Amino acid sequence: MPESPRVLIIGGGGHAKVVIEALRAAGFPPPLGILDPRPPAPLVLGVPVLGGNELLERLRAEGASEAVVALGSNPLRQELGDRLAALGFRLPPVVHPAAQLSPSARVAEGAVVMARACIGPDAGIGRLAIVNTAAIVEHDNRLGQAAHAAPGSALAGGVVVGDRALVGVGSAVRPGIVIGADAVVGAGSAVVRDVPPGATVGGVPAALLGPGRG
Incomplete structure (x- = not known):
């Protein structure tokens, strides 16, 4: 059986650290490296920073074939995911082995599911979405493209989270x-x-803090 390709990581901040450890726990080969235009350090958990995103085309031409977008910003994660796909990179889903997934749950390309997350039956996790540490995404949920269920959030059955939406920590x-x-x-x-598209809500019960659209 051929060896799995080494994954290129896009982003070198705090979220990248969690992604790197999830990749290692899930048995991926050592990452190829990190691309970040403003890296906090030359190494992130031992993974070298190769440079900025201007290297994407060259690395793809040299044979790099898989990438993970390790950025917390939902719009930027979607933007870079689309760019990677256009260049021909594959975006493998990353599921930490300490997460609990129903056999009928579906995790799309580029999505990341962190340790102790729980995803219920017939739930769908969209492309480039994040189900963060200890988040609960119950049965029949739909997380849209580049959406984010933050650490400790709990989504009961049949919830729909739109593209690029954020469900905050402990909600x-x-x-x-x-x-x-x-x-x-x-x-x-x-x-x-x-919650209307584009709106910001908060509190118990959640009330509108910023206007939506449409």
Whole structure:
């Protein structure tokens, strides 16, 4: 059986550290390196920073074939994921072995599922989405493209989270709620009604803090 290709990591900040450890725990080969235009250090958990994103085309031409976008910004993660796909990179999903996934759950390309996350039956995790440490994404949930369920968040059954939306740390979402694209749910909130696209909500129960669109 041919050896799996080494993964290129896009981003060298704090989120990259969690991704690197998830890759190692999941049995991926040592990463090829990190691309970051403003790296905090020349090495991140022992993985070298090769340079900025201007190296993408050259590395692809030299045979790099897989990449993981390790950035917390939802819009930027989607933007760079699209660029990588256009260059022909494959975006493997990364699932930490300490996560608990239902056999019927689906995790799309480029998504990352962290340690102690729990994903229920028939849940769908979208392309480039993040299910962060100890987040609960219950049965029949839909996390959109580049959405983020932050650490310790709990989404009850049938919740829909739109593209690039953020469900903040420790938030709870009632069954059947729809959170619109690009919305932000503040940390520690209790979401009991639908959230419009682009809106910011927070509190217990969550109230509108910033306007939505449409």
